[in-house]
Amino acid sequence: MVERINLARGTLCLRGKRVGRFLLLLCFFPVFIALADYSKSESKLWNGLREGGHFALLRHAIAPGTGDPAWFELGKCSTQRNLSEEGREQAREIGRRFRANGIHRARVFSSQWCRCIETAELLGLGPVQKLSALNSFFRVFERRQPQTQALKSWLNEQNFDQPFVLVTHQVNITALTSIYPRSGELVIVHRSPAGELTVAGTIEPD
Numbered sequence: 001m002v003e004r005i006n007l008a009r010g011t012l013c014l015r016g017k018r019v020g021r022f023l024l025l026l027c028f029f030p031v032f033i034a035l036a037d038y039s040k041s042e043s044k045l046w047n048g049l050r051e052g053g054h055f056a057l058l059r060h061a062i063a064p065g066t067g068d069p070a071w072f073e074l075g076k077c078s079t080q081r082n083l084s085e086e087g088r089e090q091a092r093e094i095g096r097r098f099r100a101n102g103i104h105r106a107r108v109f110s111s112q113w114c115r116c117i118e119t120a121e122l123l124g125l126g127p128v129q130k131l132s133a134l135n136s137f138f139r140v141f142e143r144r145q146p147q148t149q150a151l152k153s154w155l156n157e158q159n160f161d162q163p164f165v166l167v168t169h170q171v172n173i174t175a176l177t178s179i180y181p182r183s184g185e186l187v188i189v190h191r192s193p194a195g196e197l198t199v200a201g202t203i204e205p206d
Contacts, residue, residue, distance in 0.1 A: 045188045045201050046101035054190050054200060055155070055164035057173045058094070059181040061122075062087035063115040067138050074135075077114035087115070090184045090205055091122035097206075098125055098163075106163035111135045113169070120167040134168040141171075148175045156195050 048054040065081045073079045083091065098106070108127065110120040111134040120128040133151040137143035151172070158164065174180050177199050179187050184205035190198045 041201060042203055043101075045186075045203055046103070048188060048190065048200055049163045050102055052161045053192075054188055055158075055160055055166060057177065057181075057187040057189060058119070058165055058167045059170050059173055059183055059185055060087075060111075060113070060116045060119040060167055061091040061094070062183045068113075074112055080114050083115050083118050087183070088118070088122055091119040092124070093206060094119075094184055094186070095123035095125060097203075098123065098165075103163050106165045108165045108167070109134060110167040111169060111172075116167045116169070120165070123165065123167075125163075125165060128167075131166070134166055134172060136169040136171060138169065138171050144171070144175050148172070151176060152197070155191065155197070160191060 045054075049056060061083055063081050063083050068081050069079060071079050098104075103125070106123075106125040107129075108120050108123065108125050109129050109131040110116045112130050112132060113136055116134070117128060117130070131154070133147060133154050135147070137147055170181060173187055176197070177187055177189065179199060179202060181187055181202065182205065186203040188200045188203065190200045192198070
């Protein structure tokens, strides 16, 4: 079962402050439970990345808009949708969260799109290697199946004895995992010895 890390449950209870002190006290208990569950679940996901047999798919950080301009050119950032300043800070914060959870170095792979490369570099977890299997197929959806299969084949060749981070796009992550991630969201995937891929859970951006 997929564990989706989300604190939205807590925000509804906080609205009880308007009704009165008694309701506010009642609301604090479920919020506390949600936070406790969140910490436990997220800790388990970070442990999986540290201990091996897992990898992280990361949707690039915040880049306002959808898709890319019609004059898009691979390798030419001025023709692409790029990270905003908020997105750059989000990418740095994701890197800080890795380090806060004991992961200071990782093998980092990225789509060749500039917003993914910049996200990967700002993580500060090590050299970034470009991987065409992580490139977006948003405008050429007929590439969905062959490219996803190519990524699976590549994953089967890897030895996940150290943390792996793959920075890519929503369409790629959804095709592989059926998860629809937000910008800056991590999807943690377990690969069994037989090569079976299972989503262990997600870690949402702060």
